[in-house]
Amino acid sequence: MDGAAHNPWRRRLGLIAIVCVAVASGLVMQASGWAQSSNYSLVRALHGGTATIDPWHWETRDISWYKGHYYSVKAPVLPALTLPVYEVLHRLHAERWAYATAKNARLNHAWRWRPTSTPQGLYGSKRIRTYHVRGRIEQSTPIIWVLGLFGNVLPALVLMLLVRWVAERLEPGYGTATAVTLGLGTMVLPFSTLYFSHVLAAMLAFAAFALLFRERAGPQRLLFLGLAGGLSGLAFASEYPLALAGAILGLYALSRGAAERVKRGLAYAGGCIAGALPLFAYNLAAFGSVTHFSYADAVSRQGVTGHDVLGANDSGFFGINVPKPKVALDLLFSSKGLFTLAPVLAMGVVGMVLLHRRGRRAEAWTLAGLAAAYLLYNSGYWLPFGGGTPGPRFLMPIVAFLALPIALAWRRFPATTLALAVPSVLFMLTATLTFPLIGNDNVGFWWKLVEASNYVQTVATPLGAGHHWGGVAPVLLAAALAVGLAAAATTHVAVARADALRAALAVSAWALLAATVPWLLGAEESVLGGDAGALWLILIFAGAGLVATGVVSARRHHPVDDRRAAPLAAEA
Numbered sequence: 390m391d392g393a394a395h396n397p398w399r400r401r402l403g404l405i406a407i408v409c410v411a412v413a414s415g416l417v418m419q420a421s422g423w424a425q426s427s428n429y430s431l432v433r434a435l436h437g438g439t440a441t442i443d444p445w446h447w448e449t450r451d452i453s454w455y456k457g458h459y460y461s462v463k464a465p466v467l468p469a470l471t472l473p474v475y476e477v478l479h480r481l482h483a484e485r486w487a488y489a490t491a492k493n494a495r496l497n498h499a500w501r502w503r504p505t506s507t508p509q510g511l512y513g514s515k516r517i518r519t520y521h522v523r524g525r526i527e528q529s530t531p532i533i534w535v536l537g538l539f540g541n542v543l544p545a546l547v548l549m550l551l552v553r554w555v556a557e558r559l560e561p562g563y564g565t566a567t568a569v570t571l572g573l574g575t576m577v578l579p580f581s582t583l584y585f586s587h588v589l590a591a592m593l594a595f596a597a598f599a600l601l602f603r604e605r606a607g608p609q610r611l612l613f614l615g616l617a618g619g620l621s622g623l624a625f626a627s628e629y630p631l632a633l634a635g636a637i638l639g640l641y642a643l644s645r646g647a648a649e650r651v652k653r654g655l656a657y658a659g660g661c662i663a664g665a666l667p668l669f670a671y672n673l674a675a676f677g678s679v680t681h682f683s684y685a686d687a688v689s690r691q692g693v694t695g696h697d698v699l700g701a702n703d704s705g706f707f708g709i710n711v712p713k714p715k716v717a718l719d720l721l722f723s724s725k726g727l728f729t730l731a732p733v734l735a736m737g738v739v740g741m742v743l744l745h746r747r748g749r750r751a752e753a754w755t756l757a758g759l760a761a762a763y764l765l766y767n768s769g770y771w772l773p774f775g776g777g778t779p780g781p782r783f784l785m786p787i788v789a790f791l792a793l794p795i796a797l798a799w800r801r802f803p804a805t806t807l808a809l810a811v812p813s814v815l816f817m818l819t820a821t822l823t824f825p826l827i828g829n830d831n832v833g834f835w836w837k838l839v840e841a842s843n844y845v846q847t848v849a850t851p852l853g854a855g856h857h858w859g860g861v862a863p864v865l866l867a868a869a870l871a872v873g874l875a876a877a878a879t880t881h882v883a884v885a886r887a888d889a890l891r892a893a894l895a896v897s898a899w900a901l902l903a904a905t906v907p908w909l910l911g912a913e914e915s916v917l918g919g920d921a922g923a924l925w926l927i928l929i930f931a932g933a934g935l936v937a938t939g940v941v942s943a944r945r946h947h948p949v950d951d952r953r954a955a956p957l958a959a960e961a
Contacts, residue, residue: 399878403565406874407553410572411546413867414581414821418534418846420501421526422777422826424463425584427451429533431461431468432475440465440675446695447512447522453686454696455676462683465671466627467586471536478532487531493851495527501846501856503527513693537584545572545581548592551599552789556796558606559744559752562880563796569875570799571792573868574813575731579779579825587785590628594638595789597621601642602752609646611656617642618660625661626668629682629707633762634786635661641755682707708771715910717768720781724830724907724915724923730780730820731788732899733795733813736806740794743801756790763787777826779817804884808892808938809899812930818868819926821845822861830907831914833922889942893935900931 421429426449430442446452446459453460461468491502504523512519549568557564571577580587597620604613621635642657643650669679684707690698702708721728728735738760745753767773767783775782798806822845823838838844842857847864854860904927908917916924 399565402874403553403568403878404550406565406871406878407546407549407568407572409867409871409874410549410569410578411542411581413573413864413871414545414578415538415542416848416864416867417582417821418502418530418848418850419537419582419825420504420845421530421533421584423449423451425533426526426529427461427463428468428584428586429529429536431463431465432472432536434461435465435468435472436475436479440671445525447518447691448526450511450688450691452688452696453683454688454699455681455686459695460675460683462687464586464627464629464668464683466623466667467540467584467589469667469671470589471540474536474539475532478535483532483535484528488528490531490851491528493853494846497850497853497855499846499850499856499860502530511691513691513695533584537582540586541581541584541588544589544592545577548577548588548595548789551592551595552793555599555602556793558602559749559793560796560800563799565875566799566879567792567796569871570733570795570810570813571789573871574733574810574817575788575792576780576782576785576817577788578817579821580782580785582821583825585782586627587782590624590631591786591789593620593624593627594631594634594786597624597635597638598641598755598790601638604642605645605751609649609653611652614642614653614656615660615663618657618662619664620660621657622661622664623667624664626665628786629684630763630766630783631786633766634759637755637758637762640758641751644751684708702771704771709766709769710771712765712769714768716773717764719910719912720764720767720773720784722902722906723910724832724912724920725774725778725780725827726907727781727784728899729903729907730816730832731813732896732903733806733810734788734791736798736802736809737791737793737795739802740797743797744794747797753794756794759790760787777828779820779825779827799879800882802888802891803882804888804892804938804941805895807941808896808934811934811937812896812899812927814868814872815930815933816926818865822864829914830912831920831923832926833914833920833924836922836925884942886942889938892938892942896931896934896938899934900927903927 430445430449431440433445434440434442440460441458442452442461443459451462453462494502504526512522549572552571553564553568556567577588597617600613600617600620604610617638621638624631625635639654639657643654646653672679672681684702686699687702688696688699692698704710720726723729741753741756763784763786767781770783773781773783795806819835819839823835824845827834844856844861846856847854847860849863850856850860904916904924907915912918914920916927
């Protein structure tokens with residue numbers, strides 16, 4: 390180690406690298422889907438002093454119908470947190486700017502902001518309504534982008550900084566590399582550009598873990614436990630499935646200090662209740678009961694009236710039934726599977742093993758428990774991938790926890806980790822800059838858009854850059870700068886020959902699995918099923934991983950000793 394963890398210049402470079410990732414995502418102005426429009430409808434409703442979204446219900450299918458009114462099915466925290474931003478925009482008459490921005494984007498041949506769905510079943514089969522609704526969605530997109538800067542990009546930045554902070558204490562010198570890997574090589578990147586609540590909720594849950602991690606490093610502090618509980622409760626109020634993370638983090642909190650477990654448990658539980666109070670207050674104000682959640686009475690089919698069929702989440706427990714092993718495999722290895730699109734997360738599993746061997750058993754079991762619990766829950770949900778998405782979005786809560794132990798993998802297996810990080814970053818950039826919300830397994834569609842040089846709109850698009858390479862060039866430049874700065878800020882370890890060989894085998898194995906396993910799982914769109922675009926993406930990205938491996942392997946080889954200079958104290 391060359392002291393990178395204690396080098397102020399490298400720490401500053403690392404901070405700039407992470408900021409560059411946030412800048413890259415902040416430059417992207419994605420089109421709005423049902424989730425974004427649903428959240429935005431709730432923002433406008435709260436602005437008017439109500440929870441009902443009756444005036445905008447045709448703009449989204451993520452709605453519920455209760456006692457004669459429409460409601461967003463989304464949890465209220467993201468809309469509530471971004472409401473002050475909307476108030477400022479509204480006072481500045483930003484609607485005029487948004488209209489002009491949308492008009493300029495269209496004049497520059499960028500069509501993404503205008504929905505192209507057919508009217509049947511979406512807009513009550515009325516063509517005039519279709520045109521009006523599509524126009525409103527298009528004109529509101531710039532405002533949703535601004536809200537996303539505060540509700541998505543900023544939480545993503547905080548999440549990366551938190552991961553860096555914890556990673557530096559697990560493996561000094563590799564925190565920045567781990568944070569940038571998370572920000573560019575996982576679903577955090579596309580979802581930081583989309584007005585969903587996934588990144589916000591994931592950040593809150595990881596912040597709770599970071600507080601508990603900090604508390605374990607010193608004397609017992611009930612205040613830290615209460616604050617961690619508060620963050621867990623607020624995470625649940627942001628995304629209902631985060632209750633599962635809160636429970637597992639509670640076990641982590643109780644795993645220390647057997648004599649004080651009652652006090653520790655009460656402090657954490659009290660914080661959870663306090664953090665969830667905004668949700669309970671919203672439920673009471675909107676529905677008249679703290680136990681009535683927005684997902685109840687969700688609209689399954691809009692039809693002519695807008696609520697022809699209810700009960701989208703009525704099966705099982707809010708749509709969750711008995712987990713299915715086949716669905717679990719799909720979530721991990723299908724064309725949009727977690728390890729298919731972000732193979733570097735497999736190194737997180739390796740890192741958990743290394744973490745356990747280092748004596749950090751409580752942390753290793755907590756991370757593994759979170760991953761297993763969310764995979765189990767998601768494999769029982771009636772819509773496991775969550776519709777249009779660049780991956781299994783309901784697994785977003787575990788992405789940061791899977792990425793954290795990659796810090797150990799970066800040190801122990803640098804070439805292998807790099808070889809898998811390269812296709813991960815390329816896949817996530819491709820998804821983000823083409824069309825992240827694909828509703829099927831046809832990832833080859835991303836390749837078609839790349840061939841046509843037809844990309845999402847960015848800040849440069851309304852200024853005349855269009856939807857070709859010039860429009861996304863600033864995003865790619867910021868991402869490349871982040872990677873370069875992260876490399877400069879990271880401790881340099883020479884690559885052993887065994888690791889170089891392992892890297893080549895790992896990226897080749899990933900390419901083979903990504904091309905074959907989706908077909909074996911019965912995917913309608915897969916490489917063996919004729920998706921040539923997906924094949925090109927896999928081959929090009931695997932080739933890039935091999936090239937990166939060759940470059941780092943050209944350095945002087947020597948084995949890397951995983952033994953620490955000072956032994957880590959064993960954790961209970």
